[in-house]
Amino acid sequence: MFQIDPMSRVPIYEQIIDEVERFIINGILKPGAQMPSVRNLSVELSLNPNTVQKAYSELDSRKIIFSVPGKGCYISENAKDIILQGNREKLSDFKETVKKLIMSGIDKSELHDCIDCLNICDNGDKL
Amino acid sequence: MFQIDPMSRVPIYEQIIDEVERFIINGILKPGAQMPSVRNLSVELSLNPNTVQKAYSELDSRKIIFSVPGKGCYISENAKDIILQGNREKLSDFKETVKKLIMSGIDKSELHDCIDCLNICDNGDKL
Amino acid sequence: MFQIDPMSRVPIYEQIIDEVERFIINGILKPGAQMPSVRNLSVELSLNPNTVQKAYSELDSRKIIFSVPGKGCYISENAKDIILQGNREKLSDFKETVKKLIMSGIDKSELHDCIDCLNICDNGDKL
Amino acid sequence: MFQIDPMSRVPIYEQIIDEVERFIINGILKPGAQMPSVRNLSVELSLNPNTVQKAYSELDSRKIIFSVPGKGCYISENAKDIILQGNREKLSDFKETVKKLIMSGIDKSELHDCIDCLNICDNGDKL
DNA sequence: GTGGTCTAGACCACC
DNA sequence: GTGGTCTAGACCACG
Numbered sequence: 001m002f003q004i005d006p007m008s009r010v011p012i013y014e015q016i017i018d019e020v021e022r023f024i025i026n027g028i029l030k031p032g033a034q035m036p037s038v039r040n041l042s043v044e045l046s047l048n049p050n051t052v053q054k055a056y057s058e059l060d061s062r063k064i065i066f067s068v069p070g071k072g073c074y075i076s077e078n079a080k081d082i083i084l085q086g087n088r089e090k091l092s093d094f095k096e097t098v099k100k101l102i103m104s105g106i107d108k109s110e111l112h113d114c115i116d117c118l119n120i121c122d123n124g125d126k127l
Numbered sequence: 128m129f130q131i132d133p134m135s136r137v138p139i140y141e142q143i144i145d146e147v148e149r150f151i152i153n154g155i156l157k158p159g160a161q162m163p164s165v166r167n168l169s170v171e172l173s174l175n176p177n178t179v180q181k182a183y184s185e186l187d188s189r190k191i192i193f194s195v196p197g198k199g200c201y202i203s204e205n206a207k208d209i210i211l212q213g214n215r216e217k218l219s220d221f222k223e224t225v226k227k228l229i230m231s232g233i234d235k236s237e238l239h240d241c242i243d244c245l246n247i248c249d250n251g252d253k254l
Numbered sequence: 255m256f257q258i259d260p261m262s263r264v265p266i267y268e269q270i271i272d273e274v275e276r277f278i279i280n281g282i283l284k285p286g287a288q289m290p291s292v293r294n295l296s297v298e299l300s301l302n303p304n305t306v307q308k309a310y311s312e313l314d315s316r317k318i319i320f321s322v323p324g325k326g327c328y329i330s331e332n333a334k335d336i337i338l339q340g341n342r343e344k345l346s347d348f349k350e351t352v353k354k355l356i357m358s359g360i361d362k363s364e365l366h367d368c369i370d371c372l373n374i375c376d377n378g379d380k381l
Numbered sequence: 382m383f384q385i386d387p388m389s390r391v392p393i394y395e396q397i398i399d400e401v402e403r404f405i406i407n408g409i410l411k412p413g414a415q416m417p418s419v420r421n422l423s424v425e426l427s428l429n430p431n432t433v434q435k436a437y438s439e440l441d442s443r444k445i446i447f448s449v450p451g452k453g454c455y456i457s458e459n460a461k462d463i464i465l466q467g468n469r470e471k472l473s474d475f476k477e478t479v480k481k482l483i484m485s486g487i488d489k490s491e492l493h494d495c496i497d498c499l500n501i502c503d504n505g506d507k508l
Numbered sequence: 509g510t511g512g513t514c515t516a517g518a519c520c521a522c523c
Numbered sequence: 524g525t526g527g528t529c530t531a532g533a534c535c536a537c538g
Contacts, residue, residue, distance in 0.1 A: 007322060011537060018231065025232040048538045087233050095241050097224060100145065105152040106214050108242055114222050115238050118229065138513060164525065175515045180527075188315070195388060196526045197522035265528060272485070279486040291510065302530045307512075323511045324537035341487050349495050351478060356499065358399065359406040360468050365496050368476050369489055392522060429523050 001036065004045050012047060016055035021083045024064070024075060031080075035065055035073040062086070128163065131172050139174060143182035148191070148210045151202060158207075162192055162200040189213070255290065258299050266301060270309035275318070275337045278329060285334075289319055289327040316340070382417065385426050393428060397436035402445070402464045405456060412461075416446055416454040443467070 002019035004012060023029040035041075038056055042049040056073055059065045064082050067073045076082070098111060129146035131139060150156040162168075165183060169176040183200055186192045191209050194200045203209070225238060256273035258266060277283040289295075292310060296303040310327055313319045318336050321327045330336070352365060383400035385393060404410040416422075419437055423430040437454055440446045445463050448454045457463070479492060 006325075007320075009323070011324075013537075018227065022230055051538050054537085084232060087228075087231060090228060090231065091233065091237060091241055094224065094228060094238065095245065097221065098242050099245055101214075101217060101221060102245065103149050104145070104214060104217065105211060106218065110218060111221065111242050112239060114218060115225050115235055118222065118226055140513080165527095166525080175517095177516085178514060181513090183526080193388075194526060195523095196390070197392075197524085198387075199525060267528080272481070276484055292512095293510080302532095304531085305529060308528090310511080321511060322537095324509085326510060338486060341482075341485060344482060344485065345487065345491060345495060348478065348482060348492065349499065351475065352496050353499055354399065355468075355471055355475060357403055358468060358471065359465060360472065362496055364472060365475065366493060368472060369479050369492050372476065372480055372483065394522075432523055435522085 001041070001044065004047070006047075012051050013055040013058070016041075016052060017058055020055070020059060021064070021086075024079050024083060029075050029079075031075050031077045033075045035075065037072055128168070128171065131174070140178050140182040140185070143168075143172075143179060144185055147182070147186060151191070151206050152210060156202050156206075158202050158204045160202050162202065164199060255295070255298065258301070267305050267309040267312070270295075270299075270306060271312055274309070274313060275340075278318070278333050279337060283329050283333075285329050285331045287329050289329070291326060382422070382425065385428070387428075393432050394436040394439070397422075397433060398439055401436070401440060402467075405445070405460050406464060410456050410460075412456050412458045414456045416456065418453055 002016060002023075004015050004019070006012060008015065020029065020035075029035075035056070036044070038049055038052045041047075042052045045052070056065065056067070060067055060073070062082060063076055064079045065073045066076055101111065102108065129143060129150075131142050131146070133139060135142065147156065147162070156162075162183070163171070165176050165179045168174075169179045172179070183192065183194065187194050187200070189209060190203055191206045192200045193203055228238065229235065256270060256277075258269050258273070260266060262269065264272075274283065274289075283289075289310070290298070292303050292306045295301075296306045299306070310319065310321065314321050314327070316336060317330055318333045319327045320330055355365065356362065383397060383404075385396050385400070387393060389396065401410065401416075410416075416437070417425070419430055419433045422428075423433045426433070437446065437448070441448055441454070443463060444457055445460045446454045447457055482492060483489065
């Protein structure tokens, strides 16, 4: 289901969150749909259940999913909106990154080039 | 001298490295110039000497500065070149960041806007 | 596991690095294998964890090992190549040493004898 | 007089000792000859007098020179012998160096080559 | 459990 | 005074 790189330096639980968000943005996971159980997902991805649980907890605290005790986790109605709203923060972080790069002597045009040279569909899937 | 944010999630020793690089790029620290001593800088920034030492060691291993035990640390002749060369890697990381942002549904134009709206001088100092 | 001499003038953390490199060259530590944990090794060698950490950090920065925070440190695929390439520098240092010895009046033949009289297996283990 | 490299990582006081020994081995400084005063040498080489003093003290303790209070330092009668005898220790250190190099996977033949490729006169002067 | 960062304080060699 | 190494002990994020 989700694509996880266990050797990446970005925490696995963040990768899970990113993947869930990506699936929601792309419409693969729709509001009301049930998430895979923590146990199943941890087995499928060969991950520690605690790691999956941490991702689910974060998604739950951000109201992107909600858990029904004894039944499972489900996608919230306004999950997409919350994610898109969260992108504001990401853009803020992005600005900080850009600022640092410029301060270390990199030209703005180089950054623009980096963005343009990426061949990625707008729906988020790799070409 | 250097601007450090102890609350940032980026390690203090990396902030020191970034600041030193920035000063070198801006020409404030020139080749052959002596760096502030580990002890002085640690006092000035209210840091543990080991933290400053770690930053200096990394700069030394990257040949941006060189240390003469018992005398002090000095800016290397080709410090600027090494730093600019290191920016290649930073651009590579930047691409990864951009890729993730686009995959989470952010439009390229928004990223371009983020770059353009920054009011930063080309020499790296904040306005 | 590793042989450390706490009384040597060569820093302990460098001794650890040398031992790790030796084990990799000899094929005892293979690519992908997990390194002993920082804590375990520090206990086993009766060292401070920070000392071991410093050795591991250096090995990581030289790409001989790579660390996955929360999981452990692993031998890189091309660790052996990197080490052998690093030996070029060692030979350069060796030349400097030889030069000084000759300048202090030692005959080249004596140096050749020193090399030949060593009883060391080609795989690096003491007889 | 002496060639000192203040940027070298080999301690200055050791460089002084090495230079004095080299001059004695080459016959430039003969037994009974007076050494330059600590003060003069420190001025001439732009060094801290303490550094020169440390070198002289070590040479004195090894009986290579002897000091006559109020007059100066002089080369001992058997200075050359002492130096050549000291070379035994250097050869012992050299063996240790060679052992480590071989243990890190360097072939003996490469070390022999390093020795042979040096174009240095036996009397210690560079060609 | 893992690695990573930081502080506090010590000792050393060198200048 | 300088940089370099080491210990002790703490805290954090991550699995």
